[in-house]
Amino acid sequence: MRYKILSVDDSKTVRIIIKKAFKNYDCDILEASNGVEGLALANKEPPDVILLDVTMPVMDGVEMLTKLKAEPALKAIPVIMLTAEGGKDNVLKIAKIGVRDYIVKPFKEDILVQKVGRVIDLKPITDAPAKGKSIFDPAKILVVEDKPAIVAQIQEGLKHTPWQVHGVTTTGEAIDYCGANNVDLILITLSLPEDAAFTLFRILRTSLKTKYTPIFGLAVKTDSVAQQQAQQLGFTGIATKPLDIPDLEAKISRAMNLDTSERYFRTEKDLFIMRLPEICGPSTVHEVTTYLKNKVSEAVDSGINRAVFDLHEVKRLDMALIKLLLGAMQTCRDVALSYTLVGNPAVVAECRGYEDTRTWQFHETMEEARQSFIKVAAPSSAAPVAS
Amino acid sequence: MPAITEIPDTLFESTITRAVQEVFSTMLSEPATYQPQSSASMEDALSIEHPQVVGTVGFIGALNGLLYLYLDVAFAEKCAGSLLGVSREEMAELGDEAVNDAIGELTNMTVGTFKNQLSDRGFPCRLTIPSILRGSHFRIEPISSATRRIYRFDIAGTILTADLLMQPGD
Numbered sequence: 001m002r003y004k005i006l007s008v009d010d011s012k013t014v015r016i017i018i019k020k021a022f023k024n025y026d027c028d029i030l031e032a033s034n035g036v037e038g039l040a041l042a043n044k045e046p047p048d049v050i051l052l053d054v055t056m057p058v059m060d061g062v063e064m065l066t067k068l069k070a071e072p073a074l075k076a077i078p079v080i081m082l083t084a085e086g087g088k089d090n091v092l093k094i095a096k097i098g099v100r101d102y103i104v105k106p107f108k109e110d111i112l113v114q115k116v117g118r119v120i121d122l123k124p125i126t127d128a129p130a131k132g133k134s135i136f137d138p139a140k141i142l143v144v145e146d147k148p149a150i151v152a153q154i155q156e157g158l159k160h161t162p163w164q165v166h167g168v169t170t171t172g173e174a175i176d177y178c179g180a181n182n183v184d185l186i187l188i189t190l191s192l193p194e195d196a197a198f199t200l201f202r203i204l205r206t207s208l209k210t211k212y213t214p215i216f217g218l219a220v221k222t223d224s225v226a227q228q229q230a231q232q233l234g235f236t237g238i239a240t241k242p243l244d245i246p247d248l249e250a251k252i253s254r255a256m257n258l259d260t261s262e263r264y265f266r267t268e269k270d271l272f273i274m275r276l277p278e279i280c281g282p283s284t285v286h287e288v289t290t291y292l293k294n295k296v297s298e299a300v301d302s303g304i305n306r307a308v309f310d311l312h313e314v315k316r317l318d319m320a321l322i323k324l325l326l327g328a329m330q331t332c333r334d335v336a337l338s339y340t341l342v343g344n345p346a347v348v349a350e351c352r353g354y355e356d357t358r359t360w361q362f363h364e365t366m367e368e369a370r371q372s373f374i375k376v377a378a379p380s381s382a383a384p385v386a387s
Numbered sequence: 388m389p390a391i392t393e394i395p396d397t398l399f400e401s402t403i404t405r406a407v408q409e410v411f412s413t414m415l416s417e418p419a420t421y422q423p424q425s426s427a428s429m430e431d432a433l434s435i436e437h438p439q440v441v442g443t444v445g446f447i448g449a450l451n452g453l454l455y456l457y458l459d460v461a462f463a464e465k466c467a468g469s470l471l472g473v474s475r476e477e478m479a480e481l482g483d484e485a486v487n488d489a490i491g492e493l494t495n496m497t498v499g500t501f502k503n504q505l506s507d508r509g510f511p512c513r514l515t516i517p518s519i520l521r522g523s524h525f526r527i528e529p530i531s532s533a534t535r536r537i538y539r540f541d542i543a544g545t546i547l548t549a550d551l552l553m554q555p556g557d
Binding site for chain 2: 010011012013014016017020055056057083084085086087088089090104105106107108
């Protein structure tokens with residue numbers, strides 16, 4: 001989620017200069033031309049920082065600042081004065097009302113960016129696609145759950161990941177932990193007494209540190225009231241108990257924007273390999289589908305012209321998986337990528353039962369598959385290679 | 388607090404020079420060189436014959452006054468374009484309103500820097516909102532109780548005139 005900077009100045013020139021100063025940073029600039037508009041916009045779309053002029057018609061900056069500080073929902077928003085009104089006495093008077101910083105015009109754009117950068121974590125926009133975290137990168141997950149068994153279940157279920165799962169039982173402990181650590185994702189049980197989960201959510205969302213941290217609610221499957229309340233409040237998602245750990249893992253990966261493609265795709269010498277896991281639930285199918293086209297393109301771009309769909313771990317073939325494989329085969333045909341299949345006896349047997357898969361032929365091992373490409377110039381072998 | 392008449396002219400001169408130089412170098416990366424001239428030739432300089440954009444901002448408090456910054460239209464458009472980061476053609480498309488706003492803001496910053504220095508010297512004042520005059524063949528005349536000081540600056544070969552009118556304040 002992008003940071004929001006609210007620029008309040010009656011001069012359109014200044015607002016344009018500010019927009020220009022932040023154009024290379026990952027943030028949105030909101031604009032208001034006086035204090036009345038500024039307050040209305042701050043209420044409608046609470047910004048992460050406000051750049052505020054003093055001398056404005058309708059409502060000046062001092063009045064707007066005073067009103068901001070009087071409103072519980074807005075008083076914590078950091079304000080940086082950006083004004084021609086300098087002078088020691090003036091600065092002191094306004095600083096007493098409560099500002100994070102004070103910039104006297106004229107100003108250099110880089111100073112403005114520097115000062116705002118002290119308040120929010122400005123990130124430059126790069127031309128290259130943002131290199132997100134992958135599933136192999138460490139992450140901190142906080143679980144706020146008063147039942148130790150649930151925390152233990154989550155820790156056990158995710159122990160194969162590089163994620164550190166920390167459990168706390170109260171909202172106070174959760175706030176302290178978030179203050180002392182950079183948490184990547186938070187799971188909160190919705191059954192905490194006295195609606196504490198929702199209170200904690202609101203508190204976390206007012207802190208700059210956790211404003212954009214994904215927060216999931218943990219709820220009993222049948223507790224639709226709590227789930228609905230969480231969704232209305234703005235929880236990132238819900239995980240229902242009893243917990244489906246693979247499903248939870250997929251949700252967490254998606255929420256943290258992790259690149260999970262390495263779970264399923266790799267290149268090995270001259271081969272592009274798509275490996276499907278033992279259990280291919282809907283979230284797995286969805287993940288693989290998301291990455292498929294790009295990964296195939298990358299492989300072709302790097303000079304690879306052979307693909308293997310590796311199903312040797314797959315326990316069960318269902319319609320969703322068949323559709324995925326058909327889609328993958330079509331994608332390969334679209335880019336003239338030859339492909340073949342590796343399977344196991346169970347998968348082979350299941351394929352016989354479907355019209356679309358009856359003629360599929362499988363190799364038993366990756367090496368066999370690799371060799372079959374070499375033999376393809378000769379008349380058809382036992383496991384024909386498709387292209 | 389000394390009366391306005393007891394404040395030496397050199398203080399006003401150095402303060403306004405510093406303000407113009409700071410604003411134009413910071414916002415437009417253009418150095419401004421003060422051009423001392425006789426008062427008679429200065430008065431003549433304010434007889435406007437060619438199209439001008441004049442930004443004005445007031446200040447009120449221990450001193451009351453107005454500062455007018457006179458720029459010819461081409462220079463005003465150039466400054467506005469530089470401030471907004473747009474080409475001459477794009478500036479033409481944006482029109483007079485964009486130029487007015489830009490010059491108003493440059494004037495705001497100049498007067499702000501000027502009066503902030505005076506505030507720190509014991510003459511606290513606050514700013515009014517900017518306004519713009521456009522035209523040619525006009526002359527701004529102060530009332531008899533106001534003092535007038537005129538300063539000229541060379542900015543990249545173009546003359547910027549600052550006309551400072553003041554009266555004692557509160």
